Amino acid sequence: MKTLLRPALSLFVLLSIVTGLVYPLLVTGIAKLVFPEAADGSLIVSNGQAVGSRLIGQNFTDPGYFWGRPSATSPQPYNASASSGSNLGPLNPALSDAVRGRIDALKAADPDNTRPARHIPADLVNASASGLDPHISLTAADYQLRRVAKARRLEPSAVQALVDKHTEGRQWYVFGEPRVNVLELNIELDSLQ
C-alpha cells in the first residue's frame, strides 16, 4: 500500500496539470487564434453594442416580432445564465395548462389567423430543452408571418423573403431539422423601418 502512495499522488498531480490546465489553455489559445468570434460566443454587434448571440434565443411577445420557442428558464424566460427545460411529464396537468395558455396568447395576438384546428405548430407551444433555443420550425415561422406583416404594415411577400433568408436546411442534407433563426430575423425586420 505504501509503495503505491507516492506513484498515486505524483501521477495524479501530473496528469491533473496536463489535462486540467495545459489542455484547456492550449485549446483556448488555438480557438482564439482560429475561431475568435465563435470562441467568444458568436455575438451580434449592432452600433458597437452587443445585442445578443446568434446561438442564444431571446424572449419575444410583441405581435410585430416573430416569437421563439417557449422558455422554461427562471425567473425570466430566456435567462442565459440559468438554462433549463420544463421537465414536465406528458400527463402533468401543468403541461396542458401551459400549452393552453400559449395557444390563447398566440390567438389573442393574431385573431385573424384562419388556419384550421389542430394546426398550431408544436414547437411554438412546447418549451425547448435548453430554454434558449434560437430557432423555430418553418411551420412556426409560416404560422406567424401574416401577423408580423400586418403589425409592421409590410407586404407578406417582403416578410417571407426575410424568413427565407434566415432559413437553414438540414445540415449536409441529413443532420437535424430545417429551421429559422428568430433573433437574426427580428433584427433584420427592425432594420427595415
Add this chain to the structure above:
Amino acid sequence: MSSHAWILLGLFLSILLLTVKPMGTYIAYVMEGHFSLGGRIERPLYRLCGIRQDEEMGWLNYAFAILLFNGLGVLAVYALQRLQLWLPLNPQAFANVSPDSAFNTAISFVSNTNWQGYSGEATMSYLTQMLGLAVQNFLSAATGIVVVIALIRGFARHSAKTVGNAWVDLTRVTLYVLLPISIIYAVFLTSQGVIQNFAAYKEVTTLEVTKYDNPKNGPDGQPLKDEKGNAVTEPAETSTQTLAMGPVASQEAIKMIGTNGGGFFNANSAHPYENPTPLTNFIQMLSIFLIPAALCFTFGRMVGDTRQGWAVLAAMTLIFVVLAGAAMHFEQQANPLLTQLGVDPLAGNMEGKETRFGIADSGLFAAVTTAASCGAVNSMHDSFTPLGGMIPLVLMQLGEVVFGGTGTGLYGMLVFAIMAVFISGLMIGRTPEYLGKKIETYEMKMTSIAILVTPLLVLLGTAIAVMTEAGRAGILNPGPHSFSEILYAFTSAANNNGSAFAGLSANTPFYNTMLGIAMWFGRFGVIVPVLAMAGSLAAKKRIAVGAGTLPTHGPLFVTLLIGVVLLVGLLNYVPALALGPVIEHLLLFAAH
C-alpha cells in the same frame, strides 16, 4: 419512424463501424506499449513519480492502485468545490459548494457517472470545472479502459501472476488516446460555435423588454410562500440578457470521448453553446460510442482472435438498433392531450426538445447516451412520452453493456459472456470455458457479484426513496411519472450513467448522499470483482479447443449473449417498469 430517422440511424452505424478497426488497433498498440514516441515522454515522467515501468502488478495491487488513484480524485474534486470562492478563475464569484452537493459531485465525476445535482453555470467556477471536473472526465474514462485491458490480459495470458502496471496503463491511455483526440475534437467544436474563453458572463441588451414574475425572498434569503404554499412573486422587467461563458469546448470534447456526460451548463448538450449545430450533435453521438465500440476490436486483437471482438460488438449493435429505433418511434408520437388542444400532431413530442435537432436526432441521442454510460442529454428525458422515456431507462438497466462506458461497457459485456457460456455449459453438461479458460466457481462468484450489485442498489435505493418523506419531497411530476423520476435517478446513479429525469429536485442532503453511495458502489463494486476475475483467469492454463467447446464467435453465441443480457439484465426491473412508464402509457393513450 420516418425515412429520415432510418437514414440517420443507418449513417450513424455505418460511420461508427468504419472507425472500429483503426481505433481499436490503435488502442491495442498503445496499451501493449508499442507507441514509439512513448519512451521519451514516459521515462522522465515515471522517474519523477517513482514508478517502475517494468514491474507488473497482481490483480490485488492493481485494484488497490485504482482505488487509491480514484480516492485522490474524490478528495481533489471535493476540495476544489469547497474552496472555489478563494481560488482563481471564478469571475462570477460563485460561493463554495455545500458539503453534501460537493460530496455527491466528487463521487459522480470520479465514478464516470457525471450525475449533476447542481446547475453548472450557476454553481461552479471555471477552475472547478476544468481542474476538478474535466480532469476526472479524463481519469475516470482512463480508469474504465485500464480495467478492461487488465481483464483482457487475464484472458490473453496463461499461468501468469500479473495483469499489468496500473500507473503505466493510466498514463498511456490518458496521454496517447484521450488527450490527442480531445484536442482536435475541441477545436472542431469551437469551429461550430462552442465557446472557449475565460471571460466573465456577458450582458447584452435585448430587442424587447422582458416582463416576468420575480419570486420574492424573505429576510432569511429563502423564497417566500403564501398560505397555499405558492411562491410569492412581484412583477419585474429586464432589458438585458446575461450570457454564461467559460472554457466549454475543452470540457465538452472529453465529456463525450470519455462517456462522462457532465454538462458545463445545466441544459447539457441541449445548450446551444455546448451543442450548437446538428453536425456537432451527430459528432457528439459518434464520439460517445467511439471508444466503447473500438475496445471490442482491441479485445479481439489482444486475445488473438478478432472474431471474438466482432461477436461482442454484434450483440451490442443488435440490441442498440432495436432500442434506438423504438426511442425515435415513440418520440414521434404526439401527446394526445395536446392534440386535443389543437396542436399539430405530426410534429411529434416537442416538449423539452430543441428545434435544430427535432425528433429523430433527439431520440437517437437519448438512446446513444444511455446505451453508453454517457448521460449527456440534448433533450429533456423527463418530458419524453412514457415509452420513449422507458427506452433510456431500459438501456441503463441492462447494466450499461450495450456499448456502455469507456471500458466499463466491454467488461460488463464480458461478464455477461461468461454468464452465457456458463448457462450453455449447464445445458450440455460440460465445464464452461471462454477463450480457452475454464470458468469455475471463483469466476462465477465474481460474475454474480458484478451482475447483482447494480440492481440491488437501484431497487433498494428506489424503495427507500419512495418510502421516505425526504425522497418524495423532490418529485416534480404527479402520478406514476413521480415513481419513474425516482427509479430513473437510482438507475442512472448505480449504473454510472448520469442522465436524469431532471424534474426531480435531487440537490438535497438525502439524494446527494443516497445517490453518492449508489454511484460509488455501482462503480467500484463491479471493478473489484472484475479485476479479481482478471487475476484468476490470468493464472489459469490455456486449454485447447475440443469437440465440446462452444464456439464464441458465431451467430449462435451472439444470440445466446443477447438472450442472457435481456433476461438477466432486465428481468429484475420488469415490476418496477410496470409501475412507472407502462402505467403512464396506458393512462395517456388508453384514456384519451
